[in-house]
Amino acid sequence: MKDFLGPMATMVWKDIVLEARSRELVVSVIVFGLLLVVVFNFALRPAPGQAAALAPGLLWVAFAFAATLAMNRAFIREQEAGALEGLLVSPVSRDAIFLAKAAASFIFMLLVEAALLPAYGAMLEFSALSWTLGAAILLATLGFALIGTLFSALAAQTRSREIMLPVLFFPIITPLIIAAVAVSGGATGGGTFTGLGRWLLLMGVFDALFLVICPWVFSFVVED
Amino acid sequence: MADTERIARRPAAYAKAGWRLTPRMAVGAVAGVLLLVDLYLIFMVAPTDANLGNVQRVFYLHVPISLMSFLAFFLVFVGSLMYLIKRSGRWDSLALSAGEVGVVFVSLALITGVIWARPVWNVWWTWEPRLTTTLVLWLIYVGYLMVRAYAPNRAKAAVYSAVVGIIGFVDVPIVYYSVQWWRSIHPPQVVGPLAESGSLDPTMYMVLLVSMLAFLFFTVWLVMERMAARAAEDELGRIRFELRRAGQPSGD
Numbered sequence: 001m002k003d004f005l006g007p008m009a010t011m012v013w014k015d016i017v018l019e020a021r022s023r024e025l026v027v028s029v030i031v032f033g034l035l036l037v038v039v040f041n042f043a044l045r046p047a048p049g050q051a052a053a054l055a056p057g058l059l060w061v062a063f064a065f066a067a068t069l070a071m072n073r074a075f076i077r078e079q080e081a082g083a084l085e086g087l088l089v090s091p092v093s094r095d096a097i098f099l100a101k102a103a104a105s106f107i108f109m110l111l112v113e114a115a116l117l118p119a120y121g122a123m124l125e126f127s128a129l130s131w132t133l134g135a136a137i138l139l140a141t142l143g144f145a146l147i148g149t150l151f152s153a154l155a156a157q158t159r160s161r162e163i164m165l166p167v168l169f170f171p172i173i174t175p176l177i178i179a180a181v182a183v184s185g186g187a188t189g190g191g192t193f194t195g196l197g198r199w200l201l202l203m204g205v206f207d208a209l210f211l212v213i214c215p216w217v218f219s220f221v222v223e224d
Numbered sequence: 225m226a227d228t229e230r231i232a233r234r235p236a237a238y239a240k241a242g243w244r245l246t247p248r249m250a251v252g253a254v255a256g257v258l259l260l261v262d263l264y265l266i267f268m269v270a271p272t273d274a275n276l277g278n279v280q281r282v283f284y285l286h287v288p289i290s291l292m293s294f295l296a297f298f299l300v301f302v303g304s305l306m307y308l309i310k311r312s313g314r315w316d317s318l319a320l321s322a323g324e325v326g327v328v329f330v331s332l333a334l335i336t337g338v339i340w341a342r343p344v345w346n347v348w349w350t351w352e353p354r355l356t357t358t359l360v361l362w363l364i365y366v367g368y369l370m371v372r373a374y375a376p377n378r379a380k381a382a383v384y385s386a387v388v389g390i391i392g393f394v395d396v397p398i399v400y401y402s403v404q405w406w407r408s409i410h411p412p413q414v415v416g417p418l419a420e421s422g423s424l425d426p427t428m429y430m431v432l433l434v435s436m437l438a439f440l441f442f443t444v445w446l447v448m449e450r451m452a453a454r455a456a457e458d459e460l461g462r463i464r465f466e467l468r469r470a471g472q473p474s475g476d
Binding site for chain 1: 360367380392399406
């Protein structure tokens with residue numbers, strides 16, 4: 001277990017340091033998220049008091065798009081200068097590499113969402129401080145990170161990789177979007193508050209299932 | 225040039241095999257006959273629906289096609305899983321063939337569904353659980369075929385698409401339940417799907433069963449044909465490779 005968690009923590013730390021120095025991912029994705037809410041505002045023109053009803057949907061469309069943008073970079077960055085080969089020849093299991101990359105993406109996405117949430121709350125007139133919203137964000141973002149990391153590794157090695165990731169990512173995460181919007185609907189007052197536990201359970205099952213499957217299939221994606 | 229001689233003799237080996245009934249032809253023949261019988265039953269024997277009229281007949285195509293697309297995607301899953309475990313090209317060929325057939329069938333299921341929906345529900349599309357799941361299914365497996373097309377080489381294409389084939393299949397039930405719960409919270413605004421209360425006319429039921437059987441054979445035959453075509457592609461590739469190695473023009 002120590003052989004597993006130690007290298008994993010090192011790899012996550014490496015991604016965090018890289019991001020802290022380059023600041024190319026989190027900041028640009030936050031700016032993108034703010035741009036989205038501006039576009040939504042022009043596209044939908046919500047009347048005062050109406051914005052809260054649209055909030056859960058807009059929130060999760062923005063988070064999902066932001067996730068694909070962030071995930072696209074996850075493995076392209078590793079491929080530059082052959083860093084991925086370096087990781088693969090190191091005496092670390094493929095599971096640890098996958099989980100480290102997923103954990104780093106999870107942390108970056110949470111940072112992005114933490115920055116966007118107050119801004120969205122202010123612009124779309126809902127309270128960003130809610131336990132249920134927090135739970136939905138944690139569970140859905142974990143799912144985004146797992147599926148996104150796997151498909152990012154896969155898409156980075158195909159032609160037209162920027163397109164492949166969203167094409168594969170969005171259909172698979174449909175259940176997460178549905179569940180997250182349903183839970184946030186209750187939290188933001190934009191919808192009925194029904195079956196909260198059921199939705200959280202659905203997201204939990206999704207995450208647990210792919211937490212097992214994704215590392216296993218990842219080892220095939222990066223093999224040579 | 226022993227190589228060249230051996231290659232030159234190969235067409236003769238093919239010719240000597242001659243014509244014989246392969247399982248593939250047998251399945252194809254059964255499928256053809258059953259589909260003809262099915263057409264006759266649908267348009268001549270099945271009674272016209274009292275409420276919906278002739279458009280109801282699309283039901284005999286729509287239901288089997290939808291079910292066969294699920295069968296095809298199950299085969300993609302089996303082929304993908306077995307390919308990752310066994311690494312045999314046969315399993316990859318099965319996954320590829322079933323994937324292509326499945327995408328065609330699920331497209332047809334959506335189209336026949338629309339033909340049904342417009343006159344009966346008065347809309348082209350409704351976000352009803354089964355429709356929504358089918359659309360997501362279509363998107364997943366179009367992505368599956370795209371991964372195959374955009375992979376750097378065939379070995380990678382096999383592995384990558386196997387990964388998508390497994391993840392996609394595991395995801396489908398979750399999509400279905402989530403869409404169903406989502407719908408139960410927001411009640412549908414249009415009339416629900418065909419009320420399957422078990423009161424199907426016996427003749428209609430019989431026609432549906434024959435149709436299912438016909439499409440089952442048809443699906444299996446299509447997958448077998450595609451696998452045979454794939455095997456022929458491989459054989460051609462091998463011959464070209466050997467010819468090139470033997471210093472002969474490859475006939476490209």
